[in-house]
Amino acid sequence: MLQISALHSHYGLSHVIQGIDIEAAPGEVIGIFGRNGVGKTTLLKTIAGWVKPSQGAIRLGGAALDGLTPDRICHAGVGFVPEDRRIFPGLTVEENLSLGLLQVKGRSSRDEKRAVEGIYDRFHKLGERRHQLGTTLSGGEQQMLAMARVMVGKPRLVLIDEPSEGLAPMIVAEIFAIVRELREQGAIILLVEQNIHEALSVADRFHVVERGQIVFSGEAENAGDRERLLKLIAV
Numbered sequence: 001m002l003q004i005s006a007l008h009s010h011y012g013l014s015h016v017i018q019g020i021d022i023e024a025a026p027g028e029v030i031g032i033f034g035r036n037g038v039g040k041t042t043l044l045k046t047i048a049g050w051v052k053p054s055q056g057a058i059r060l061g062g063a064a065l066d067g068l069t070p071d072r073i074c075h076a077g078v079g080f081v082p083e084d085r086r087i088f089p090g091l092t093v094e095e096n097l098s099l100g101l102l103q104v105k106g107r108s109s110r111d112e113k114r115a116v117e118g119i120y121d122r123f124h125k126l127g128e129r130r131h132q133l134g135t136t137l138s139g140g141e142q143q144m145l146a147m148a149r150v151m152v153g154k155p156r157l158v159l160i161d162e163p164s165e166g167l168a169p170m171i172v173a174e175i176f177a178i179v180r181e182l183r184e185q186g187a188i189i190l191l192v193e194q195n196i197h198e199a200l201s202v203a204d205r206f207h208v209v210e211r212g213q214i215v216f217s218g219e220a221e222n223a224g225d226r227e228r229l230l231k232l233i234a235v
Contacts, residue, residue, distance in 0.1 A: 021214070088134055103154075
C-alpha cells in the first residue's frame with residue numbers, strides 16, 4: 001500500500017501542498033487532476049524526495065519515505081518520470097537505461113542484461129537507437145526512454161508527470177499502453193495528466209487538486225464523478 005497522510009510542503013514561504021491524503025494499492029492507477037499551478041507536480045516531487053515535506057507522512061509497504069533522500073526513495077522502489085523527462089543528452093540510450101538498473105541492488109550482470117534486452121524487445125525503436133545519444137532522439141522517443149528507464153528498475157510505485165504533453169496522438173496511445181502494462185505488473189501509479197480522456201481510460205480512481213488540497217475524489221468509471229471532474233477542471 002501507498003499511504004500519504006496530512007502531507008504539506010513548501011517552496012520557501014509558499015505553502016504549496018496543504019494537507020493531502022492519498023491511499024493506493026498495488027495495481028491501481030490514481031489520476032491527479034487540476035489546473036496549472038495547483039500543486040500537482042510538487043506533490044509528485046515531494047513523494048520522490050525532490051522537495052522535502054514540511055509535515056505529514058509518506059509510507060510505501062509500511063516503510064517511511066518522508067524525509068529520505070531521492071536516491072534512498074528510488075532504492076525503496078519509487079520510479080519518477082518527470083515532465084521534462086530528464087534524459088541525459090550526453091549519454092547513449094543504453095547508458096540512460098543503465099541508470100534505471102541502479103534502482104535494484106544485487107542484480108547479476110546476466111539479469112541486468114536480460115532486463116535491458118526485455119526493454120528493447122518492448123521498445124523496438126530504442127533498440128535500434130541504443131548507441132545514439134539522448135539528445136538525438138525525438139520528443140516521443142525521449143518520453144519512451146524516460147518510461148523505459150523506470151520500467152527496467154521494476155518499481156513498486158511509479159510517479160508520472162504529464163507524459164503526453166506535446167506528443168503526437170500515436171505516441172500518446174503508446175505511452176498509455178505502457179501505463180497499462182505497469183499496472184498489470186502490479187505497480188502503484190500516480191498519474192498527473194492534462195489529457196483527461198486518456199488519463200481516465202487507464203485510471204481506477206482520481207483526485208482533483210486545488211490550491212494544494214484535494215477538493216474532490218471519484219471513481220474513473222462513474223459517470224457522475226467524471227461529469228463533476230470536468231466541471232471542476234473547467235471552472
